[in-house]
Amino acid sequence: MSQIGNPPETLADDGPLTVPEYRAVSKWAMAALGLGLLSGISVISPLLGIVPLAALVIGGYALRQVHREGLAGRWMAVAPLVLAPLFLGWGCSREISRREIFVAHAREFADDCLSILNQNEPYYAHQMMMDQKQRLDPHLNFEIAYQGNDRATEEYQRYMGTSPFKDILLAAPQVQFQFEEDLLHKHHDDLTDVVTLQYSYQTPGAEKKRFWITVQRTYSNYTGRADWRMSDPSILKPRGS
Missing domain, CATH: 1.20.58 (Methane Monooxygenase Hydroxylase; Chain G, domain 1)
Structure with a gap:
């Protein structure tokens, strides 16, 4: 017959156990x-x-x-x-840093456009004021192409027939430009940046005159490239600047 052993002896209690104190977490x-x-x-x-x-x-x-x-x-x-x-x-x-890089590139784009205008190439300059998808093939004869596009002709006459571009074309290629400052930078929906640039121009025998132009950069999610365009040339200072 199997024997059942005696249960192990219990350890004597030396006293109450010390309960660790916990602080509440803030x-x-x-x-x-x-x-x-x-x-x-x-x-x-x-x-x-x-x-x-x-x-x-x-x-x-x-x-x-x-x-x-x-x-x-x-x-x-x-x-x-x-x-x-x-x-x-x-x-x-x-x-x-992002803003400074954008403004520097905007200046380069505006300088190129003004240089083209000062070379008495108003149609090429106007193409830089249109969206990328609306621009004509640069190998076309722009003067003939514009004659068949009433909307483009209307916009061209509106920009080139008023100051400051009108004065610049009359004095080209003797116009001197000077960049002065950037104003009114705006950032929209992570894809579009807009900045207003202040320039001055001087024609032979005349004093310097200030003018303002807007440069816009829009990224395309499809191509991963940026579309640059210039707009709103004016001899009047923009509101809020």
Whole structure:
């Protein structure tokens, strides 16, 4: 017959067990950490800079609460105070750099157009004021081609028949241009940038005159290329500048 052994002896209780003390985690610190991590989206657009700013405010409040109430989560409150300025500065510097590059390219495009105009090639210059898909084959005789296009002829006469282009054509190729500054930069839907450029021109025997032109760049999702065009030449300063 099998024998059943005696049960093992239980260890004697030396006294009450020590229960570790746990501090509650600050909810504000957790919220601040979430906003700090979310601050990375401010790199996409300056309009999202409100997120890192909110992370800084809530992170500061959470840090004070942790010290005041003895809560856990100090590192959660400190992290957004480091991450938010980093992402905010990154986003701002990226936008400034992108804008400077765009304005530099816009100036090059405008300079080329004005140079063509000063070579007494008004039809070529007008082509640079049209959308890429509407431009004619550069090997065509533009003067003949425009005669068969009433809309293009109307736009051509409107631009070339008024100042400053009218004055420039009359004095070409003796006109001197000088870039002065860029105004009113606008960024639309991540695909289109528009900037107004201020130039001055001087014809022989006349004083310098200021004029303003707008340059637009639009990216195409299909081709991956940018379409540049110039518009709105005027001797009147744009509103809001």
